[in-house]
Amino acid sequence: MRANARPIAKAAHPARELKLKKLRIRWVPILFLLPSIVAYSMFKYYPVLNMMYISLFDYRIADPPGPFVWFRNYTEFLMSRSFWNAIKNTFVFFLLYTLLTFWVPIVQALFLSAIRRGRGFLKFMYQIPTILPAVAGVLVWKWMYNPDRGLLNYWLSKVGLGPYGWLNDLAITKLAIVLPAFFAGSGISVLLYYAAIRSIPAELHEAAKIDGAGPWHRLFSIVLPNIGFLIAIQFVGFMSSILLAFDNIYVMTQGGPADSTMVVSLLVMKSAFQQNRFGVTGAMSFFMLVIIAILTVIQQKLSQERE
Amino acid sequence: MRNKGAGTKTALSLLAAALTLSLAACGSGNGNNEANPSSEPSASGEASASSSAPAGESPSASNSAKPVEITVWDKPHADDPRKADMEALFAEFDAKYPNIKVTHVEQTSGGEREQFLTAVAGGEQPDAILTAYSSMELYIQQGITADITDLWNGYADKDKFLPGSLASGTKDGRIYGFPNAMYTTGLFYNKKLFKEAGLDPNVPPATWDEFIDAAKKLTDSSKGINGFDILGMDWADWHFEYYVWAAGGDLTKKNDDGTVELTFTSDAAVKALQFYKDLKWTHGVTQKNVVQSLDDNLKDFYTGHAAMIVGASDNLGSFITKGMDIADIGFAPFPAGPSGGAPAQVGGTYWIFSPKASKEKLEAAFAYVSYTSSKEKLEQSLQYQKDNGAIVNLLTVRSDIDIGQYIDNLPADIATNVAKASADPHLEYFLKDRLSPYVVKAIQKVLLDKNQDPLKALEEAQAAAQTEVADKYNAEVKG
Numbered sequence: 187m188r189a190n191a192r193p194i195a196k197a198a199h200p201a202r203e204l205k206l207k208k209l210r211i212r213w214v215p216i217l218f219l220l221p222s223i224v225a226y227s228m229f230k231y232y233p234v235l236n237m238m239y240i241s242l243f244d245y246r247i248a249d250p251p252g253p254f255v256w257f258r259n260y261t262e263f264l265m266s267r268s269f270w271n272a273i274k275n276t277f278v279f280f281l282l283y284t285l286l287t288f289w290v291p292i293v294q295a296l297f298l299s300a301i302r303r304g305r306g307f308l309k310f311m312y313q314i315p316t317i318l319p320a321v322a323g324v325l326v327w328k329w330m331y332n333p334d335r336g337l338l339n340y341w342l343s344k345v346g347l348g349p350y351g352w353l354n355d356l357a358i359t360k361l362a363i364v365l366p367a368f369f370a371g372s373g374i375s376v377l378l379y380y381a382a383i384r385s386i387p388a389e390l391h392e393a394a395k396i397d398g399a400g401p402w403h404r405l406f407s408i409v410l411p412n413i414g415f416l417i418a419i420q421f422v423g424f425m426s427s428i429l430l431a432f433d434n435i436y437v438m439t440q441g442g443p444a445d446s447t448m449v450v451s452l453l454v455m456k457s458a459f460q461q462n463r464f465g466v467t468g469a470m471s472f473f474m475l476v477i478i479a480i481l482t483v484i485q486q487k488l489s490q491e492r493e
Numbered sequence: 494m495r496n497k498g499a500g501t502k503t504a505l506s507l508l509a510a511a512l513t514l515s516l517a518a519c520g521s522g523n524g525n526n527e528a529n530p531s532s533e534p535s536a537s538g539e540a541s542a543s544s545s546a547p548a549g550e551s552p553s554a555s556n557s558a559k560p561v562e563i564t565v566w567d568k569p570h571a572d573d574p575r576k577a578d579m580e581a582l583f584a585e586f587d588a589k590y591p592n593i594k595v596t597h598v599e600q601t602s603g604g605e606r607e608q609f610l611t612a613v614a615g616g617e618q619p620d621a622i623l624t625a626y627s628s629m630e631l632y633i634q635q636g637i638t639a640d641i642t643d644l645w646n647g648y649a650d651k652d653k654f655l656p657g658s659l660a661s662g663t664k665d666g667r668i669y670g671f672p673n674a675m676y677t678t679g680l681f682y683n684k685k686l687f688k689e690a691g692l693d694p695n696v697p698p699a700t701w702d703e704f705i706d707a708a709k710k711l712t713d714s715s716k717g718i719n720g721f722d723i724l725g726m727d728w729a730d731w732h733f734e735y736y737v738w739a740a741g742g743d744l745t746k747k748n749d750d751g752t753v754e755l756t757f758t759s760d761a762a763v764k765a766l767q768f769y770k771d772l773k774w775t776h777g778v779t780q781k782n783v784v785q786s787l788d789d790n791l792k793d794f795y796t797g798h799a800a801m802i803v804g805a806s807d808n809l810g811s812f813i814t815k816g817m818d819i820a821d822i823g824f825a826p827f828p829a830g831p832s833g834g835a836p837a838q839v840g841g842t843y844w845i846f847s848p849k850a851s852k853e854k855l856e857a858a859f860a861y862v863s864y865t866s867s868k869e870k871l872e873q874s875l876q877y878q879k880d881n882g883a884i885v886n887l888l889t890v891r892s893d894i895d896i897g898q899y900i901d902n903l904p905a906d907i908a909t910n911v912a913k914a915s916a917d918p919h920l921e922y923f924l925k926d927r928l929s930p931y932v933v934k935a936i937q938k939v940l941l942d943k944n945q946d947p948l949k950a951l952e953e954a955q956a957a958a959q960t961e962v963a964d965k966y967n968a969e970v971k972g
Contacts, residue, residue, distance in 0.1 A: 247614040248636040248848060267957050268930075333781035334717070354782055356941050440727055443784045444937035445930075459607050461927055461962075462635055464614070 234475065241468035259469035269470065271445055272453040276429055279449060282364045283428045291372040295379035315371030324437045327366045353439055359446045363438055375420060382413040418489040425485070426478050450474050560592050561857040563620040568597035574814065578877040586864055593857045613637055618847040620858040623673055626661040626840050631926045638669040639846040644859045650867065658890040661920060662843045670843025671862050672890040676805040677915040678735065678838045680828070685821040686711055686718065686800040695906065697825035701768060704828040708778035711800035722790040722799035723772060725783030725940045730932040732803045734922050735838060736765035739830025744932060747923040752967040757932065757955040758948065764831055766947035770939045783940045805840070806911050810884040824907045826914040839918035868893055875899045887911045924966065931958035
């Protein structure tokens with residue numbers, strides 16, 4: 187009876203038995219993880235918590251933290267025209283970047299997987315633009331856009347296209363900012379997509395060919411669905427980096443002209459350093475954090491449903 | 494086994510908690526304390542030993558044997574033409590005040606404001622730093638500048654400074670800045686281009702209409718020359734305000750009770766913005782890239798691509814350094830607008846001090862600033878610049894310095910015109926620091942959109958600025 191009891195005891199609590207076994211501390215992995223945990227806590231989590239704290243005050247940098255104002259900072263920016271204009275610009279940029287740049291590495295990877303020769307050379311060529319510091323590239327484009335002496339208008343005039351105002355034309359400043367990204371390298375995205383495409387079993391393609399599916403049909407029913415997981419992951423990173431985009435817009439136009447390229451991240455910086463309204467900018471940043479978190483969750487849910 | 498597991502789990506969570514707490518303590522600690530543990534706020538300073546001070550220098554600091562360390566953000570850039578002169582000055586101060594150790598820090602070009610405010614937020618505000626007139630209002634209100642009224646009143650040379658030089662640094666009778674430099678603004682024009690266009694180089698345009706005529710004659714797109722480079726980027730309102738003044742008004746009005754009244758939609762402002770619109774769209778005398786930086790405008794001028802630009806009297810020296818012939822440079826007071834007048838803007842810099850510094854540090858910093866601003870040292874610096882062929886800033890904050898002896902290489906008309914321009918000086922419009930983005934947006938809309946109505950642009954700007962800035966400011970002032 188006793189001998190039988192133990193196996194039953196084991197079967198009744200197999201999880202706990204496993205848990206006990208796993209709780210042998212292995213210090214080496216923890217030691218390796220510790221620097222990044224510390225760095226993340228100090229440079230990512232702590233600033234976020236600090237920002238939430240600051241957003242509840244009318245923060246005075248000379249005399250922190252200043253008067254406590256509950257959620258007045260939040261109501262203030264939610265009622266301000268400048269903020270909603272910045273939100274509108276941020277999402278317009280998001281749309282433009284998605285339409286013009288998100289699919290580029292996918293197409294490049296498809297080309298790579300379709301050609302027979304020169305694959306290594308092309309991979310190399312795709313990576314070269316990423317060596318250039320982004321800011322340097324933006325500055326070159328800024329000069330190309332110059333309506334008085336820039337190269338772009340000069341080249342376009344050779345093919346008969348009229349002089350454009352570019353950064354001096356309120357209707358196309360946003361496009362002018364997104365255009366360089368269309369030509370720039372997308373980093374390792376190409377290689378990731380390429381690896382994913384290559385990992386699709388060849389039998390699927392053979393089977394499809396036998397069934398009479400043409401290349402476009404194969405693209406949409408076999409290739410894209412199979413790299414769907416990668417597209418989803420890339421999109422999350424893409425989304426948060428575009429919604430928080432700062433560097434290239436700052437260098438190109440500083441948010442002008444006439445606030446046409448003023449995105450939330452730039453508004454945060456200007457309000458903080460120009461107007462010294464640190465409490466309100468903390469509140470705005472927190473708001474963006476919540477928005478991006480919600481979008482990410484929605485996106486994850488959608489991609490999970492698909493699977 | 495179970496106990497060991499539980500113990501390790503607890504240990505790990507305690508470690509995590511300790512880490513978080515220590516980081517939080519670290520953070521708030523940095524915000525409130527600073528390096529000197531025995532610090533006390535300087536408040537309305539008590540300059541105790543002021544009566545027995547030697548001439549031109551701050552009390553007590555030179556007599557005190559206790560070593561004091563201060564940080565001053567005035568280290569010259571590597572390519573600063575005055576570098577050798579400034580370093581010699583630093584060494585002289587060190588020799589004279591061996592007990593005061595000064596650490597000089599260089600500011601990042603283009604990011605000075607962010608760098609400074611970040612230091613303030615991190616509790617590391619420098620003991621002395623230069624700041625522009627227009628930033629003083631905001632800094633004083635936020636408590637970033639130390640009150641140096643008592644130190645100033647005990648300063649032997651205080652009456653040797655031009656009374657107007659203290660205007661922007663004073664609030665409610667208390668003094669928050671030590672005057673450093675002043676400039677006046679006016680119209681720079683290229684005499685050589687004037688001659689080539691058939692205009693008299695000694696007769697700059699005196700009214701808005703003459704200005705338009707001259708600009709049209711000077712504009713030559715085949716040679717890439719613009720009659721006038723307009724400032725349309727982030728600082729557009731800095732130059733735009735002059736046109737509003739010339740049209741007889743201003744962008745804001747400071748009421749007697751300290752509150753602000755926005756006058757963006759006043760007749761004068763609308764006339765000025767219409768003038769801007771005409772320059773760009775009707776007469777076509779400006780550069781196409783109206784949003785280029787001020788530096789690009791200056792570059793267009795000294796490379797001969799812009800015949801006229803608005804500039805400050807202290808730009809003169811840099812044009813010479815960049816290769817312009819002084820005989821080709823003309824400086825004129827602004828052309829008179831519809832009001833018949835053309836006030837110039839006077840601007841400049843103040844030294845401001847840290848409100849968190851201890852009494853000893855504040856006095857030491859004041860001693861440093863008063864030493865470098867003494868008549869003897871300023872004249873030494875002017876002589877250095879003259880000897881090295883540089884054009885000195887024609888305005889000085891001290892009334893006991895004769896600038897005339899340092900400018901004998903300067904054409905007479907420039908000196909006269911700078912004096913004329915500074916005859917009716919105005920400070921920048923009230924609350925400019927906070928209202929700038931709104932005004933600039935209206936200006937840019939008009940400069941970039943041919944069909945934009947100036948009045949509508951100003952109305953929208955005023956409506957936004959009223960709710961987002963003015964109402965809040967007035968509430969703060971009243972309550």
